[in-house]
Amino acid sequence: MDAIKLNEEFGDLFAYNLSVNFQNKVTEIYYGEYITENAPPIKKMIFENVVWQEFSEFDFVNIFNVIEIENSFEEFFNSHLCYFNRMKNYIAEDKMNAMKMPNLFYYTFRQTSGFTCFIITKTALRIEFL
Numbered sequence: 809m810d811a812i813k814l815n816e817e818f819g820d821l822f823a824y825n826l827s828v829n830f831q832n833k834v835t836e837i838y839y840g841e842y843i844t845e846n847a848p849p850i851k852k853m854i855f856e857n858v859v860w861q862e863f864s865e866f867d868f869v870n871i872f873n874v875i876e877i878e879n880s881f882e883e884f885f886n887s888h889l890c891y892f893n894r895m896k897n898y899i900a901e902d903k904m905n906a907m908k909m910p911n912l913f914y915y916t917f918r919q920t921s922g923f924t925c926f927i928i929t930k931t932a933l934r935i936e937f938l
Contacts, residue, residue, distance in 0.1 A: 810877070814935075818839055820871060822842065825849065838938075839852065855929050857931045859930060862925060877915055
């Protein structure tokens with residue numbers, strides 16, 4: 809699914825939950841229309857075969873705005889230059905090389921409010937309607 813369709817499908821929804829399974833290298837983000845006790849999530853993004861991910865700036869209200877999808881490590885690296893400069897002493901060489909492998913998917917989330925993140929995967933993300 810391309811970024812335009814993802815943005816149409818998830819735009820302005822609230823991120824309810826973030827689930828990370830380190831053993832299986834799967835990350836799931838659940839979304840819904842309202843955050844109340846009686847309003848369950850209605851959709852989720854599923855990222856499998858995760859190579860690298862970074863999450864920051866969590867808040868009580870996390871509203872999805874847009875997702876950007878880059879096709880190459882060079883594009884992705886340039887759009888996250890501050891992050892890579894800050895982390896250059898902490899990311900092992902083998903992990904950095906894994907991020908440069910061909911045919912990876914590079915996802916960057918820009919939120920209206922709340923957490924920001926990026927996820928690099930070996931397979932395209934999947935969407936599930938709950």
